[in-house]
Amino acid sequence: MRLSEVTHPNQLHGLTISQLESIAKEIRQKHLETIAATGGHLGPGLGVVELTLSLYQTLDLDRDKVVWDVGHQAYPHKLITGRYKNFHTLRQKDGIAGYLNRRESEFDHFGAGHASTSISAALGMAIARDLQGDNYKTVAIIGDGSLTGGMALEAINHAGHLPKTNLLVVLNDNEMSISPNVGAIPKYLNKMRLSPPMKFITNNLEGQIRNIPFVGEQISPEIERIKDNLKIVTMVQNKVGAVFEELGFTYIGPVDGHNLKELIDTFKMAHTLTGPVMVHVSTTKGKGYSYAEADRVGYHAQNSFDLATGKAKPSTSSKPKPPSYSKVFADTLIKLAEHDKRIVAITAAMSTGTGLDKFQAALPNQFIDVGIAEQHAITVAAGMACEGMRPVAAIYSTFLQRGFDQIIHDVCIQNLPVFFCLDRAGIVGADGPTHQGMYDIAYLRCIPNMVLMAPKDEAEMQNMIATGLTHNGPIAMRYPRGNGVGAPLQDEDLEPLPIGKAEVLREGKDILLLAYGSMVYPSLQVAELLNEHGISATVVNARFAKPLDTELILPLAQKIGKVVTLEEGCLMGGFGSAVLEALNDANVMAPVYRIGVPDILVEHASPEQSFNSLGMSSGQICDHILNQFAFNRQPAISS
Numbered sequence: 001m002r003l004s005e006v007t008h009p010n011q012l013h014g015l016t017i018s019q020l021e022s023i024a025k026e027i028r029q030k031h032l033e034t035i036a037a038t039g040g041h042l043g044p045g046l047g048v049v050e051l052t053l054s055l056y057q058t059l060d061l062d063r064d065k066v067v068w069d070v071g072h073q074a075y076p077h078k079l080i081t082g083r084y085k086n087f088h089t090l091r092q093k094d095g096i097a098g099y100l101n102r103r104e105s106e107f108d109h110f111g112a113g114h115a116s117t118s119i120s121a122a123l124g125m126a127i128a129r130d131l132q133g134d135n136y137k138t139v140a141i142i143g144d145g146s147l148t149g150g151m152a153l154e155a156i157n158h159a160g161h162l163p164k165t166n167l168l169v170v171l172n173d174n175e176m177s178i179s180p181n182v183g184a185i186p187k188y189l190n191k192m193r194l195s196p197p198m199k200f201i202t203n204n205l206e207g208q209i210r211n212i213p214f215v216g217e218q219i220s221p222e223i224e225r226i227k228d229n230l231k232i233v234t235m236v237q238n239k240v241g242a243v244f245e246e247l248g249f250t251y252i253g254p255v256d257g258h259n260l261k262e263l264i265d266t267f268k269m270a271h272t273l274t275g276p277v278m279v280h281v282s283t284t285k286g287k288g289y290s291y292a293e294a295d296r297v298g299y300h301a302q303n304s305f306d307l308a309t310g311k312a313k314p315s316t317s318s319k320p321k322p323p324s325y326s327k328v329f330a331d332t333l334i335k336l337a338e339h340d341k342r343i344v345a346i347t348a349a350m351s352t353g354t355g356l357d358k359f360q361a362a363l364p365n366q367f368i369d370v371g372i373a374e375q376h377a378i379t380v381a382a383g384m385a386c387e388g389m390r391p392v393a394a395i396y397s398t399f400l401q402r403g404f405d406q407i408i409h410d411v412c413i414q415n416l417p418v419f420f421c422l423d424r425a426g427i428v429g430a431d432g433p434t435h436q437g438m439y440d441i442a443y444l445r446c447i448p449n450m451v452l453m454a455p456k457d458e459a460e461m462q463n464m465i466a467t468g469l470t471h472n473g474p475i476a477m478r479y480p481r482g483n484g485v486g487a488p489l490q491d492e493d494l495e496p497l498p499i500g501k502a503e504v505l506r507e508g509k510d511i512l513l514l515a516y517g518s519m520v521y522p523s524l525q526v527a528e529l530l531n532e533h534g535i536s537a538t539v540v541n542a543r544f545a546k547p548l549d550t551e552l553i554l555p556l557a558q559k560i561g562k563v564v565t566l567e568e569g570c571l572m573g574g575f576g577s578a579v580l581e582a583l584n585d586a587n588v589m590a591p592v593y594r595i596g597v598p599d600i601l602v603e604h605a606s607p608e609q610s611f612n613s614l615g616m617s618s619g620q621i622c623d624h625i626l627n628q629f630a631f632n633r634q635p636a637i638s639s
């Protein structure tokens with residue numbers, strides 16, 4: 001059977017090991033070819049090809065449910081669940097999503113994108129199944145990185161307390177998060193991996209019993225039972241996985257994650273057991289692609305690249321790109337932290353994404369990676385702030401959502417100087433709805449004591465970093481994914497900005513454009529376009545969404561009479577809402593038109609495509625403004 005013929009995972013039933021091996025080869029080939037063209041997660045999927053095939057051969061996917069943690073490693077799953085033909089559209093607009101999505105396939109039993117949710121979701125399904133009197137299997141597949149997240153541990157705590165609830169947890173242990181995994185649990189897993197591999201002693205035993213004259217085949221059912229029990233006894237005696245055993249799980253492993261036969265035997269046995277079972281599978285991230293096996297961090301995810309060399313395709317533009325916001329953030333923080341030992345940079349397993357890997361190399365004693373544990377990162381920061389340190393929590397906007405209560409309860413109520421640096425704030429592109437940095441302005445703005453700021457460019461970001469480190473309370477800076485605008489960077493003497501003060505960038509009498517962060521430069525372009533229609537705009541770089549510069553904004557709104565707010569985030573509760581509230585509170589009766597993201601999910605696409613479909617390109621914004629305020633359009637001057 002060829003991979004292209006597999007449209008339902010149950011077609012794997014009955015295939016021989018060599019047939020599965022040939023499908024595994026095709027999956028790797030398709031996976032690599034596709035990601036080399038489209039970009040996407042590379043190493044994680046290559047590591048779980050055999051795991052996926054063997055598990056699915058032992059399940060009935062018309063009934064059984066599989067929940068993949070994060071979903072970034074589930075491309076092999078996609079390839080055998082009816083998405084082979086369209087796989088080339090991976091992460092493209094209207095194409096196959098980079099994560100699992102219940103709307104995309106009946107086999108995506110639970111959607112994700114954020115880590116550590118799988119055991120809770122699968123346990124919920126198992127509990128529902130039992131309450132409904134059904135008997136299908138539920139399986140969670142979780143990586144060793146995701147196992148460091150609090151939710152996964154909460155779920156293990158719960159599942160271990162339910163000895164009659166059948167649940168299989170497959171631990172896909174490749175020793176890696178995005179970066180090398182950190183913490184006591186990974187250390188323990190490492191110990192387990194180094195212990196002798198699980199022995200299939202019963203296979204020999206079976207052979208021996210079968211060879212006894214006159215006994216032979218007759219005692220087969222009995223042999224099966226003895227075999228299973230002996231396996232479990234052997235494993236427990238080895239004390240491998242004792243912690244999970246103590247927590248109420250039957251632990252099986254470690255199993256070679258690239259040996260189809262051992263995997264199939266193990267899963268078959270696991271399905272016969274009652275209660276929560278953990279199968280510990282030892283895999284290699286990037287398996288089968290030498291560049292990815294050699295550089296597991298670099299090939300966790302890739303932009304499009306040359307398959308033969310493993311190298312990024314050369315850029316089509318001859319102009320050098322400005323540095324990314326993440327790079328400017330890390331470089332600036334390193335400079336400031338070199339002279340101030342109170343500054344500690346904290347990441348939740350995202351040192352490469354946030355640029356903090358550079359900080360770690362330069363100032364290892366002032367760097368902490370807490371694992372995939374955003375909530376914990378925030379409260380650790382709060383504790384450090386109590387003791388006079390200046391913690392900087394660098395967390396993507398989307399992942400900070402995890403720590404909402406910790407921000408309120410541990411940081412803001414106690415008014416502690418924790419500096420939140422929110423990378424990837426705004427539209428993120430191909431990762432889609434789970435990763436869009438849409439909500440941070442809204443979810444942080446409502447918290448007393450919190451200050452919110454966003455730089456218009458990378459140079460202003462440097463001043464904002466100085467501001468965040470000198471402000472004596474909670475403060476957050478949001479900045480977008482990708483490269484800066486090319487503003488000249490400052491080497492010395494960064495000036496903290498006055499809190500709550502905006503700046504006027506352009507003066508005009510017809511309309512007031514109030515822009516926040518990444519929308520400031522587009523607003524200047526909009527002002528230019530409006531100018532072509534004879535409309536003159538004042539453009540304000542708000543700098544702060546909280547406190548808002550009402551001293552500047554209210555009189556301007558009163559005088560000009562027409563207001564537009566621009567932000568790269570959700571409209572509900574965002575920067576525009578803040579302006580509306582301020583105008584309303586001050587009885588300023590100016591119509592306000594808000595540009596931002598309405599109450600919809602923004603699906604995966606390139607950032608440009610997302611901006612266009614949201615009507616947020618400069619040309620579209622100009623059109624909206626002309627329509628909204630019924631300005632007369634000047635005919636375009638033909639050349």
Ligand SMILES: Cc1ncc(C[n+]2csc(CCOP(=O)(O)OP(=O)(O)O)c2C)c(N)n1
Binds near residue numbers: 113114178
């Ligand atoms: C809450 C949350 N924080 C951070 C991330 C970013 N992230 C995506 S995959 C990943 C590593 C996951 O490691 P593991 O579960 O071991 O899977 P592997 O990539 O090694 O297969 C991280 C940190 C995330 N998806 N969710």
